Amino acid sequence: MISKSMVIAAGLIAISSTFAFADDGLITKPSKYSVKDTIEKFEAAIKAKAAGGWVIFSRIDHAAAAKEAGLEMRPRTVIVFGNPKAGTPPMTKSATLAIDLPMKALVWQDDQDKVWLTYNSSEYGAKVISPRHGLAVPEEAAKRLEKFLAEASDQSTQ
Numbered sequence: 001m002i003s004k005s006m007v008i009a010a011g012l013i014a015i016s017s018t019f020a021f022a023d024d025g026l027i028t029k030p031s032k033y034s035v036k037d038t039i040e041k042f043e044a045a046i047k048a049k050a051a052g053g054w055v056i057f058s059r060i061d062h063a064a065a066a067k068e069a070g071l072e073m074r075p076r077t078v079i080v081f082g083n084p085k086a087g088t089p090p091m092t093k094s095a096t097l098a099i100d101l102p103m104k105a106l107v108w109q110d111d112q113d114k115v116w117l118t119y120n121s122s123e124y125g126a127k128v129i130s131p132r133h134g135l136a137v138p139e140e141a142a143k144r145l146e147k148f149l150a151e152a153s154d155q156s157t158q
Helices: 004-016 035-047 062-068 084-093 095-099 122-132 139-157
Strands: 026-031 055-061 076-082 103-109 115-120
Touching: 026 139, 035 055, 035 076, 035 103, 035 115, 035 139, 055 062, 062 076, 076 084, 084 095, 115 122, 115 139, 122 139
Parallel strands: none
Antiparallel strands: 026 115, 055 076, 076 103, 103 115
């Protein structure tokens, strides 16, 4: 028989996995689509803004790499994307910014087969990433980026 405290603990774990926590800078959204469809929809949302300079640089399929190494892993695909028009000027001021740019989004599947999309918030980029490279991000620029990321992630998960 399952004790009441075990049920409560399991419920808290399940609830905590469905919300983004501001402290770690990650935004995690549930997707109603498969991993493949979520990836395709996210990439399409980024490519739709190509006129503004947005591009998809690469995909990293961690599950495929694990399989080649004889290991198993649930789907974990990183999409590397960015905007060279926006990212190049600060990168020329601080070469080390290239360790954190371009941006990344992770599409992954949990042990209950639920699909998720995770990315760094623009606030985290502005308050943590940029300052560690000696750079400042104007508040208005961070807000524009957050709006863009919210729209792209919503288009790919809802």
